[in-house]
Amino acid sequence: NVAIKARELCHTKGMELDTVRIGNELMIDEGMLSVATKALQRQIQHKFHREYDLRVSSLGKRLGMAPLLVKQLCQLHRTLNPLMVTYGQYSRELDKVDQTKSSSISHQERLTELLEQSNQLKLRTQEIINSIFDDSLLKTLVYDETLIRQLAEQIAIQCSYNNPENLERFMQLLEMSQEWMDVLRGGEAGFDRFMFKSKRLVCGTLVGVGNRRLELAESSFDWVIVDEAGRAQAAELMVALQSGKRVLLVGDHKQLPPFYHQQHLKLASKKLELGKGIFYESDFERAFKATGGVTLDTQYRMVEPIGELVSECFYAQDIGKLHSSRKVSPDWYSELPSPWNKTVTWIDSSSPNEAGAEEQKGNGRYYNQREVRLLLEALQSLSSDDCIAQLEQTITTEQPYPIGIITMYRQQKEEIDNAISRAEWAALLRGLIKIDTVDSYQGQENKIIILSLVRDNPNKLQGFLRDAPRINVAISRAQERLLILGARRMWSKTNNDSALGNVHEFISKQVAVDEPNYQILCGQSLLGDNN
Incomplete structure (x- = not known):
């Protein structure tokens, strides 16, 4: 980003x-x-291939070469260079194997194999040369790294071109071009370094x-x-x-x-x-x-009420007020149904059962089905065609999901994901939602954030929800709307000196003075049950 x-x-x-x-x-x-x-x-590879013939022809013209000479030299290099590169590799490996002076069977087998491959390559090269030149030329050639140069000189003689220095310059260009094409075709390491x-x-x-x-x-x-x-x-x-x-x-x-x-x-x-x-x-x-x-x-992400919450709870002691400098929210946000009619909402997910609503699957795998149900209720109010159309208009390449659901526990993420996938009414909404844990969310943002706190137990154990940085990240991902699902009793009297305790206290004070951008709703009333 x-x-x-x-x-x-x-x-x-x-x-x-x-x-x-x-x-x-x-x-x-x-x-x-x-x-x-x-x-x-x-x-670069495509561009180089497109311009290769033009560049080579242009240089040949400046060096006084006839088009036929340029064409034949290019054809010679293109045909024989790959063979000579391979031939050179075989020769070097032959020297290396030969120098070991080993008498082992595997060593002798490798030596024989390399000699056969080298001879086959030499025969193939001779066939190509024989198709271009007279048979008599084969007897005078030396099969080493200068072979292409030897043949280029013969082509120059046939075309009546007598300028060895310019011929060498032209052949060097062909070699450099080949090296560059090898880099472009080869592995990423060399190109990445370049x-x-x-x-x-x-x-x-x-x-x-x-x-x-x-x-x-x-x-x-x-x-x-x-x-x-x-x-x-x-x-x-x-x-x-x-x-x-x-x-x-x-x-x-x-x-x-x-x-x-x-x-x-x-x-x-x-x-x-x-x-x-x-x-x-x-x-x-x-x-x-x-x-x-x-x-x-x-900050340029959050609307003022969310920014005020983050500023007061996490930065007030260090920098005082965290200022907001972003555009006003589009009007359609204020027309959303409850619970989205306010910028910041805390829905109390406390269970009527004194044992609390949190459950556990294995060590540390906490989840809360009550909060899953409340989350579905909140999402369903956004499932109308008008709401979906408005949310879809906010999608950009940089931000493909208007709605973000953050939870502190991976098990809760799975429960939420499964519940939304099973809900038929959520079919069109699912593609607009990103679900993840808080540890994976730093650096990201969404128009709407739903935060599921999960923990609700009689001992008021909040686990790593007491960790201020995690809570700061979760809350400050929201741009337009922030909805917190959490058991208020966990942070209203106990744990009130923790990060979430401060968040709960700030929202409660705003609601107490009728600040219009904040509200606290009763989850039991929204669910309409006593469970």
Whole structure:
């Protein structure tokens, strides 16, 4: 997304960025596919083939060569060069095998095989030469890397061209052209390195640009800019930073940190004789504090009520108010039915049963069918033809899903996905919905976000819902509407000092003073049951 925005901005300023996107085409955003290495490789290959004859003819003309001579030299090179390359490979391998002086059966078999292949290739070459030249020429030829040059000289004599220096220049052009075509037809490594060193803007993931075949350590860039740097591990950052004269790290240490396996943290903690807490501060956060980093206080994603919620609950102590600088919402959002008639809505999913509504399938696989039912109720109110038509108009290449459903647990994601797939009324709506866990959602956004909290138990155990960065990410993905499905009793009296406790308190205060953009609804009333 950052690279796409950068290119769009430069385009509006009349400056086209010569760009390459490193990485697997299947993992690249559609907006960057045209500058992916494979796409550029195909474009250059097709262009080179189209212009090859014209370029060769033009050089031949400048060197005083007749068109017939140029044609015959090109045909000679095109026909024999692949054979001579293979012949050279056989010769080198023969020398290598012969030098080992081994008497083993496998060694002798390989030597015999190479000799047979080399002789067959030589016979094939002689047949081609014999079809072009007199038989007498075969006796004078030396079968080595100069063979094509020897034959080119014979063609020049036949065409009455007597300029050995220009003939050599022309043959060098043919060789260089062949080498370039081999690069374009061959593997990606050489071409990727070429693109890496020749483009003004090189884009890729930290893992992608760190691939050894790109030889990043041997490159130098005026600027290295790392987006989402707060999620990068130290090793990932160092790979990219080593090549930058100047470095700009862009991230938010109040959102998701780098991911480490708990077992690795335990081992590192034990080896360094330090508490695991030291690893919870990201390298980005350390760099931010050490350099007196700059904090941006203007956001362009969320409408004001959602921005106010995020600002007050996650950034107030550091930067005060987080300002919003985005366009006003289209009018049709205000005409949506309940619960979408307000910008921020909390639907209380508390179960009448004191045991709570959360269930568990195996260790850590929590889910909440009550919240699934409430989610379906909310979605069904968006399933009218008018709503679907309005949502479809918001679709872009960059943002194909107007509705995002975020949950904290993978089991809940599966339950929601299955429930929506079974609902006949949701058939047209399903293609507009993205469902994922919060850990996979950083850097993304949707017009409408539904957040399913899942946890509802008598012991008020909230698990990793107490993690402020996760809650921050989940809530701040919403652009126009935010709907939270959660048991209020989990955060109204206990856990009220946690991130979700602060979110619940903020919304409750806004509702208490009749702020028109916030509401709290009773899930039991919406479901119309006592279960």
